[in-house]
Structure formats: structure tokens, C-alpha cells
Amino acid sequence: MSDNHVEQVIIIGSGPAGYTAALYAARADLSPLLFTGNEIGGQVAITYEVENYPGFPDGLTGPELVEKFQKQAEKFGARIQYDWVNEVDFSQHPFVVRTANGGEHRAESVIVSTGATHRKLDVPGEKEYTGFGVSYCGTCDGFFFRGKEVIVVGGGDSALEEGIFLTKFAAKVTVVHRREELRASKILQDRAFANPKIEYKWNTVVERINAAGGDGNGTPPKVVSATLRNLKTGEVEDFRTDGVFIFVGHTPNSQLFQGQLAIDEAGYVQTDRRYHASVPGVFAAGEIQDPVFRQVITSAGQGAAAAMQVEKFLGELKAHGYHHAAVEHGLAV
Numbered sequence: 233m234s235d236n237h238v239e240q241v242i243i244i245g246s247g248p249a250g251y252t253a254a255l256y257a258a259r260a261d262l263s264p265l266l267f268t269g270n271e272i273g274g275q276v277a278i279t280y281e282v283e284n285y286p287g288f289p290d291g292l293t294g295p296e297l298v299e300k301f302q303k304q305a306e307k308f309g310a311r312i313q314y315d316w317v318n319e320v321d322f323s324q325h326p327f328v329v330r331t332a333n334g335g336e337h338r339a340e341s342v343i344v345s346t347g348a349t350h351r352k353l354d355v356p357g358e359k360e361y362t363g364f365g366v367s368y369c370g371t372c373d374g375f376f377f378r379g380k381e382v383i384v385v386g387g388g389d390s391a392l393e394e395g396i397f398l399t400k401f402a403a404k405v406t407v408v409h410r411r412e413e414l415r416a417s418k419i420l421q422d423r424a425f426a427n428p429k430i431e432y433k434w435n436t437v438v439e440r441i442n443a444a445g446g447d448g449n450g451t452p453p454k455v456v457s458a459t460l461r462n463l464k465t466g467e468v469e470d471f472r473t474d475g476v477f478i479f480v481g482h483t484p485n486s487q488l489f490q491g492q493l494a495i496d497e498a499g500y501v502q503t504d505r506r507y508h509a510s511v512p513g514v515f516a517a518g519e520i521q522d523p524v525f526r527q528v529i530t531s532a533g534q535g536a537a538a539a540m541q542v543e544k545f546l547g548e549l550k551a552h553g554y555h556h557a558a559v560e561h562g563l564a565v
């Protein structure tokens with residue numbers, strides 16, 4: 233530890249939850265220290281268009297929104313560090329937070345807002361051809377598929393949102409979904425069904441992703457097809473495609489907190505209704521603890537609420553000590 237300085241609040245993660253927590257904590261004069269992680273701005277940073285964040289009737293891009301979040305938090309004194317947290321110790325108070333750059337920080341309170349990451353299909357070819365036709369981000373890679381044919385795997389909001397976006401570039405988008413019905417919201421389904429470039433393969437899974445090239449003679453591999461299996465008929469086909477975009481859900485980024493916080497079977501950090509995690513003084517907000525709503529506005533709202541709780545916790549801590557504050561804030565989970 234470089235000195236005895238103890239932060240009032242450390243925020244882990246720079247998605248909508250983290251930045252909003254930083255804004256609220258900064259405006260409460262807590263001088264928050266936020267670690268961004270590798271995905272600066274979080275998932276929304278890779279989203280082409282955000283149309284459902286209030287206050288922006290014409291919509292805006294994900295990167296634009298994230299930049300505004302950061303600017304607003306910094307304006308009130310939030311300190312943003314481009315670093316990855318690789319260890320926490322919540323068994324002692326003040327808590328200890330260690331980062332990839334070798335930093336060791338102590339804090340009276342912590343807000344966990346490490347969000348979630350894309351779930352994989354775990355089929356042959358997926359890992360090998362990521363970046364060579366396999367993608368988890370239409371916004372990032374759609375441009376490379378102008379006039380091409382692509383598959384979108386999944387049936388939720390992300391799959392349809394990205395599928396619709398991909399029709400701006402691709403000649404044809406085939407949605408491959410393991411069930412007979414989509415999980416996506418009605419408005420997205422209506423838009424997707426009305427889009428003449430989108431076709432569907434129901435009750436179907438991807439078994440393998442196939443590529444040509446990449447045989448060591450200097451040519452990079454290039455996805456050429458996907459092996460699909462119809463779960464109802466058992467029929468297997470080699471489906472020609474130039475790209476496979478995978479949107480089959482998210483896994484909460486909670487590995488860091490194993491053994492430190494209560495985590496449910498699905499990997500979500502458990503909190504009570506006021507965003508207390510299982511250790512008094514540790515709070516969690518956004519998709520790291522929310523398997524249900526998973527939106528920018530809900531994650532941001534949870535970040536704001538967690539920061540307000542931190543303010544309350546720190547007030548009690550200063551006035552009466554950790555034990556009292558812990559009792560007041562220890563009824564989590």
C-alpha cells in the first residue's frame with residue numbers, strides 16, 4: 233500500500249450503473265474513484281443506436297451516451313482510472329481493492345457494477361473464427377458484411393435489435409432460434425417481422441461454424457457456413473453464410489467476488505431492495521445483480537440508488553462507527 237489514504241467509495245465498472253453511481257457519489261462530495269475495466273462504457277458502448285434513453289428523443293449512439301455519462305460524472309469530481317480490478321478483500325474494513333496495474337487501494341465502501349458479458353455457444357469453430365466471421369457485436373462488425381449473408385443466433389432483444397441493424401449492411405439476415413417463439417419485446421418483433429431482409433430458422437441450433445482458408449499459407453480463415461440442426465426433425469444442414477453473430481445471453485461478471493459476496497447459482501451478486509450486497513458497506517448495481525430489466529436506464533437508476541445508499545452508510549459510519557453502520561446496512565440478501 234503506497235499510503236494510508238482511504239477512499240470514501242470505490243466504484244468497480246464503467247457501464248451505465250458505474251458512471252451514474254459516480255455522478256451521484258461525486259455530487260454528494262464523496263470524490264469517488266472509479267475503475268473502468270477493459271470495456272470502457274460497458275455494453276452500451278458497443279451499441280449503435282440507443283432510442284429508449286429518456287431525454288434524447290432523436291436517439292444517440294452508445295459511444296455518445298457513454299461519453300456524456302463520463303463527462304457529467306467528472307464534472308462533479310469523479311476520478312476515472314483506466315484499470316482492471318483483479319482482487320478484492322471485503323473481509324476487512326476498510327476494504328482492499330487491487331488492480332492489474334499493481335495499485336492497492338483502501339475504501340470505506342464499494343459499489344460493484346461489473347455488469348455482464350456475452351454468453352458463448354461453445355461450438356467448434358466459434359472461438360477459432362471469432363474476428364474472422366464470428367462476432368458478438370453487429371455495431372462493431374456489421375460494416376464488414378455489406379451485401380453479404382449472415383446468421384444471427386438468439387431470440388431475445390439483443391438478437392433482434394442487432395439483426396435489424398445488420399440489415400443496413402447485409403443482403404440477408406437469418407435468425408436462428410432454438411425455440412418456436414422469440415423472447416424479444418413486441419415492438420422489436422413487429423419491426424423484425426416487417427423487415428423483408430430477415431428470415432427465420434425455428435427450433436434450430438448451430439452445431440459448428442465452418443471456415444475456408446487459414447491453412448497456414450498466409451490467408452486468414454473466413455467463415456463460409458454453419459452446420460445447423462433442426463431440434464424437431466433432427467435434420468442437419470450445411471447452411472451457407474458469411475458471418476455468424478451470436479446473441480444468446482449474458483453472464484454476470486462476478487468471478488472476482490466469489491468467496492467475498494453472496495452470489496446466486498446464475499452468478500448474480502445478491503442484493504436486497506436497497507442494493508446492499510452481503511457485506512455491509514458493499515453495494516451492487518446494474519446487470520451484475522439484475523437478471524431481469526437489463527437496460528441502460530434501469531442500470532443507471534440502480535447505480536444512482538446504490539450511491540445514495542453509500543452516502544447514508546458513510547454518514548452512519550462517521551457518526552457511530554462501522555459496527556453501527558453495519559447493523560443498519562447489514563440486512564442484505
Ligand SMILES: Cc1cc2nc3c(=O)[nH]c(=O)nc-3n(C[C@H](O)[C@H](O)[C@H](O)COP(=O)(O)OP(=O)(O)OC[C@H]3O[C@@H](n4cnc5c(N)ncnc54)[C@H](O)[C@@H]3O)c2cc1C
Pocket residue numbers: 244245246247248249250267268269270271272273274275276277278279281282283284285315316317318345346347348349390393394485488517518519520526527528529531
Ligand atoms: C448489443 C447490445 C445492445 C443494447 N441496446 C440497448 C438499448 O438500446 N437500450 C438499453 O437501454 N439497453 C441496451 N442494452 C443493454 C445495456 O447496454 C445494459 O443493460 C447496460 O449496459 C448494463 O449496464 P451495467 O453498468 O450494469 O453493466 P455493463 O454495461 O455490462 O458494464 C460493466 C462494466 O464493468 C467493467 N468491469 C467488469 N469487470 C471489471 C473488473 N474486474 N474491474 C473493473 N471493471 C470491470 C466493464 O469494463 C464495464 O465497464 C444493449 C446491450 C447490448 C449488448
